[in-house]
Amino acid sequence: MLPALTEIILLSLQVSGIALLFSTIIGIPLGAIMGLHRFKGRKLVIALLYTGMGFPPVVVGLFVYILLSRSGFLGSLNWSFIPSLFTPGAMIIAQTIISFPLVAGFTMAAVMGVDPNLRQQVISLGATSRQAVWTVLMEAKVGVMVSIIAGFGGIISEVGAVMLVGGNIEGKTRVLTTAIVLETRKGNFDLALALGGVLLLLSFIANVAMLRLQGKAFDE
């Protein structure tokens, strides 16, 4: 049982970790742009982002399922880099879609919390626009870290989407949350509780890290 358990934990971390990496790559620049620039349609994008932040994961799972299925828009293309359903790749796509709005939304809030005059003053000191954006992100770095942790918290404990697009296949797509569902159904409460404990521990670590960073933000 133990090797299987380690495998499940590792797969959970791997899927959510990679999804988080993608979410960060998309979410931080997006949040920075939204926080720093005023453009037509910005309000609409913000409304979409906020909707994304509260979107039910199971519905995201449904969309990804439809897209990736053999007759779906992406599934029918048969491109090798598009993962098939019931693979970790499909789970990563679903979790990325769930968490990038969280990363972008919290990053935007953090960037907007920086004094708007700072960017102009930094440019006056000779910064290129890229250096100026980087400086603002560094000023907001505690908030940006919080956005990454919030993104992680949103997917590590998520069950609906990974269940739909992953299928909870033993040794292939079974992660902590879907394993808990299965073991509970089978009546293996001890195992389900143990898995639940591991998941709680992971969420707890993420939240403590977030609280510590937020505390640091308030201290400064």
Added chain:
Amino acid sequence: MKTETLYSIKDLRKCYEERCILQLQHFEIFRGEILALVGPSGAGKSSLLRMLNFLETPTEGTIEFEGFTYHSGLEAPLEIRRRVTTVFQRPVLLNRSVWDNVAFGLELRGNRDAKGEIHSALEKVGLANLARQRARTLSGGEAQRVALARALVLKPDILLMDEPTANLDPANVTIIEQIAADLNKSSGTTLVLVTHNIFQAKRLAHRISFILEGQLIELGSNHDFFTSPKDLRTKAFIGGEMVY
């Protein structure tokens, strides 16, 4: 002083949305001078400095600077922009140490090895003892002096100063004025100084301009500005009759 034009402003208008707040037909700034801009609150002085620092374009008209013509829709090249810097009316410091704030502009230029310059800039403004303190914990006057130090360390050709002594006590005002005068004399730095304090303008500037509601009302040598102003409104301003 021989006069060589550094900035030449022509038919400039600056508008925010529908409201135009600054209109200058013809206005020149000379290399190596100290030019004071005086005028009541809301006259458009800070807006003019932002354009002289190439942070915002004019809405109409042009600013010529060393063969470069700055106008609407244009971004100034980095090498031009880096010759000018501003000490802002309300400086915003980075959430880092005082030292790191002064080092910042040099780091942007890839210069990470300038301990001597940073230290001497801090010495000049009398803050060497606070180098390790976090900038956010400084008093208003200390923060303003850090803002001056982070500009001085860059050795700009042109230094724009927006009310640099507004938050300071008389002793510090004297120190800052001394630094400004020295900088102009020893390095030939062109200074544009915005001030509400006409006595400060009188002490420091070679030429003084009076701006009122976005219009240039008077521009003259320090001597002429006070002894023979051409416009009645200038007289009223000097005489302290103008309420602002």
